[in-house]
Amino acid sequence: xxxxxxxxxxxxxxxxxxxxxxxxxxxxxxxxxxxxxxxxxxxxxxxxxxxxxxxxxxxxxxxxxxxxxxxxxxxxxxxxxxxxxxxxxxxxxxxxxxxxxxxxxxxxxxxxxxxxxxxxxxxxxxxxxxxxxxxxxxxxxxxxxxxxxxxxxxxxxxxxxxxxxxxxxxxxxxxxxxxxxxxxxxxxxxxxxxxxxxxxxxxxxxxxxxxxxxxxxxxxxxxxxxxxxxxxxxxxxxxxxxxxxxxxxxxxxxxxxxxxxxxxxxxxxxxxxxxxxxxxxxxxxxxxxxxxxxxxxxxxxxxxxxxxxxxxxxxxxxxxxxxxxxxxxxxxxxxxxxxxxxxxxxxx
Amino acid sequence: xxxxxxxxxxxxxxxxxxxxxxxxxxxxxxxxxxxxxxxxxxxxxxxxxxxxxxxxxxxxxxxxxxxxxxxxxxxxxxxxxxxxxxxxxxxxxxxxxxxxxxxxxxxxxxxxxxxxxxxxxxxxxxxxxxxxxxxxxxxxxxxxxxxxxxxxxxxxxxxxxxxxxxxxxxxxxxxxxxxxxxxxxxxxxxxxxxxxxxxxxxxxxxxxxxxxxxxxxxxxxxxxxxxxxxxxxxxxxxxxxxxxxxxxxxxxxxxxxxxxxxxxxxxxxxxxxxxxxxxxxxxxxxxxxxxxxxxxxxxxxxxxxxxxxxxxxxxxxxxxxxxxxxxxxxxxxxxxxxxxxxxxxxxxxxxxxxxxxxxxxxxxxxxxxxx
Numbered sequence: 001x002x003x004x005x006x007x008x009x010x011x012x013x014x015x016x017x018x019x020x021x022x023x024x025x026x027x028x029x030x031x032x033x034x035x036x037x038x039x040x041x042x043x044x045x046x047x048x049x050x051x052x053x054x055x056x057x058x059x060x061x062x063x064x065x066x067x068x069x070x071x072x073x074x075x076x077x078x079x080x081x082x083x084x085x086x087x088x089x090x091x092x093x094x095x096x097x098x099x100x101x102x103x104x105x106x107x108x109x110x111x112x113x114x115x116x117x118x119x120x121x122x123x124x125x126x127x128x129x130x131x132x133x134x135x136x137x138x139x140x141x142x143x144x145x146x147x148x149x150x151x152x153x154x155x156x157x158x159x160x161x162x163x164x165x166x167x168x169x170x171x172x173x174x175x176x177x178x179x180x181x182x183x184x185x186x187x188x189x190x191x192x193x194x195x196x197x198x199x200x201x202x203x204x205x206x207x208x209x210x211x212x213x214x215x216x217x218x219x220x221x222x223x224x225x226x227x228x229x230x231x232x233x234x235x236x237x238x239x240x241x242x243x244x245x246x247x248x249x250x251x252x253x254x255x256x257x258x259x260x261x262x263x264x265x266x267x268x269x270x271x272x273x274x275x276x277x278x279x280x281x282x283x284x285x286x287x288x289x290x291x292x293x294x295x296x297x298x299x300x301x302x303x304x305x306x307x308x309x310x311x312x313x314x315x316x317x318x319x320x321x322x323x324x325x326x327x328x329x330x331x332x333x334x335x336x337x338x339x340x341x342x343x344x345x346x347x348x
Numbered sequence: 349x350x351x352x353x354x355x356x357x358x359x360x361x362x363x364x365x366x367x368x369x370x371x372x373x374x375x376x377x378x379x380x381x382x383x384x385x386x387x388x389x390x391x392x393x394x395x396x397x398x399x400x401x402x403x404x405x406x407x408x409x410x411x412x413x414x415x416x417x418x419x420x421x422x423x424x425x426x427x428x429x430x431x432x433x434x435x436x437x438x439x440x441x442x443x444x445x446x447x448x449x450x451x452x453x454x455x456x457x458x459x460x461x462x463x464x465x466x467x468x469x470x471x472x473x474x475x476x477x478x479x480x481x482x483x484x485x486x487x488x489x490x491x492x493x494x495x496x497x498x499x500x501x502x503x504x505x506x507x508x509x510x511x512x513x514x515x516x517x518x519x520x521x522x523x524x525x526x527x528x529x530x531x532x533x534x535x536x537x538x539x540x541x542x543x544x545x546x547x548x549x550x551x552x553x554x555x556x557x558x559x560x561x562x563x564x565x566x567x568x569x570x571x572x573x574x575x576x577x578x579x580x581x582x583x584x585x586x587x588x589x590x591x592x593x594x595x596x597x598x599x600x601x602x603x604x605x606x607x608x609x610x611x612x613x614x615x616x617x618x619x620x621x622x623x624x625x626x627x628x629x630x631x632x633x634x635x636x637x638x639x640x641x642x643x644x645x646x647x648x649x650x651x652x653x654x655x656x657x658x659x660x661x662x663x664x665x666x667x668x669x670x671x672x673x674x675x676x677x678x679x680x681x682x683x684x685x686x687x688x689x690x691x692x693x694x695x696x697x698x699x700x701x702x703x704x705x706x707x708x709x710x711x712x713x714x715x716x717x718x719x
Contacts, residue, residue, distance in 0.1 A: 017452065021451070028686055197462075199464065263349045266352070267349060270352065273696050328392055329358065330361045330392055331358045331361075331362075332394075332396060334706050336709075
């Protein structure tokens with residue numbers, strides 16, 4: 001038997017082109033934002049690094065956000081690209097503590113898209129907007145040649161008004177705060193995965209795609225102090241909390257055993273080698289409140305949607321290095337990182 | 349969730365760790381073969397629960413890590429050919445070849461698709477008769493039966509536009525290579541549970557006997573792994589060297605006879621070059637002559653893969669248990685999951701990726717705290 005010799009490939013230089021991972025909401029996305037977008041657009045509103053920008057407007061405050069949607073397939077269990085786009089924009093405004101009021105919708109349509117599908121998507125957008133009291137007040141349409149788009153892309157923007165005095169955002173997070181999620185995590189990402197790839201599990205995983213209007217309104221009206229809210233979209237719970245910890249420079253501690261995940265999502269994740277904490281959601285958010293208000297906040301969320309299983313999942317520690325510690329299910333501890341690129345299904 | 353929660357029970361884990369600590373009397377180095385086990389160990393911090401005298405080192409059982417760069421170059425080359433759709437398992441896409449990885453090939457316009465089963469690639473071939481579908485068949489004994497099934501299925505259905513780029517590797521020859529090296533440190537093995545589920549446990553007996561090492565067939569959950577370590581330490585302390593099955597809920601002595609037979613029907617043992625480890629005789633499977641019409645390198649007249657130049661990555665030493673990822677000068681600096689230079693930083697089963705994902709930040713923070 002030969003003694004094995006050592007060898008390895010020559011280094012691959014840093015990427016010079018956009019890859020799918022740049023859109024994953026993880027480290028590559030952040031790299032893109034930090035190296036290209038932020039320096040170019042630099043301004044105070046952008047620097048708050050929140051889901052939307054908050055600006056003073058006519059003696060009040062206005063929240064403004066935009067979002068592009070490129071989901072495939074266009075229709076999936078629990079929603080479609082239309083409901084996803086509208087809810088996504090509404091939720092970003094809500095996370096700023098704003099009441100969403102107006103939206104725009106820009107469509108990029110690929111030659112050959114059936115009018116019936118377009119009609120269905122547009123009607124879904126109208127219905128979703130109406131349910132949250134939002135009007136889609138302006139729009140645009142462009143058509144690209146066949147093969148130059150994935151049937152339909154939609155870009156939305158939204159405006160909302162902030163009608164209270166809470167300063168909601170990562171900079172308001174304080175030591176002693178409690179981290180709460182409004183429900184079980186990972187449904188949207190796994191629903192899309194299953195539907196895109198034709199994976200079948202014991203029962204269909206439904207996306208959690210939903211407007212967060214009701215829980216956020218209930219929290220705002222409950223009289224508690226809200227320090228921060230952030231919806232758990234791309235990159236999942238872990239990436240969101242790592243971002244918040246870094247921006248607030250606080251130490252977060254999470255308890256894995258208390259993070260709600262349904263067995264269906266857990267099972268699907270186990271099979272594919274995914275971690276639910278890094279899987280996308282479209283109807284879940286983390287809210288960070290002072291410890292004295294934690295029970296009340298949880299009770300409010302439980303009243304709005306007990307079936308989602310809202311839970312206290314962690315605490316905010318002192319201002320320090322801005323990291324998230326996770327106590328695992330067996331009691332060991334580790335630091336959570338952002339998602340790198342996108343999660344890829346494993347081999348075996 | 350059944351079959352998961354009971355194997356992640358904090359109290360059972362604690363008890364097992366305590367039993368290990370109680371019986372150990374001297375330092376031991378134990379290698380877990382499979383990358384899935386490595387990830388569970390690092391993710392759950394199982395090594396931190398063990399007495400300091402037990403060192404866990406991380407074996408070559410990561411299919412993505414050991415697939416030679418030149419094979420990836422061949423896959424990338426295929427994406428440049430007209431009408432070719434290259435199908436691969438997901439985590440193969442980020443592994444650098446000597447030039448591009450498959451994600452970059454895809455970004456450049458190559459038709460690269462992630463599939464979950466090789467049979468999906470056969471169906472894709474049937475649906476696209478004007479295209480050539482190539483399946484990148486990597487992996488250990490675990491994935492081989494399904495790939496063999498795809499070949500038999502395509503043969504039966506008369507699918508002519510389907511072929512495989514095969515890079516199958518086998519565990520026992522790699523274990524022999526590790527144990528036979530002069531600088532070997534490994535004194536006991538946790539064998540890869542899923543490989544044994546297919547192949548059974550018999551083929552490990554001669555290795556245990558020849559090299560006087562205990563081999564414990566082990567599962568992938570925290571309780572499984574600690575149980576495997578406990579049994580391995582008991583044998584080491586008693587100077588025993590048996591093959592033991594600590595994963596009996598999945599592994600039978602004879603393995604999965606049907607799956608094994610199908611794999612052996614389609615594949616022949618061949619010498620194979622392992623990324624990081626180099627050439628190991630009779631350490632892989634390739635298509636039998638009878639099925640050579642499914643062999644993509646032949647079909648597309650690919651240039652024979654050139655050997656890869658030596659670079660900075662020390663994956664070979666890591667996979668032989670000589671070094672840990674942190675001892676690599678590139679680790680976490682020039683080599684990260686976003687910009688990997690070596691395969692173990694890429695795969696969800698690679699040791700470096702596991703350390704980076706679950707340890708890197710913690711260590712940086714602890715260091716900063718100590719400074």
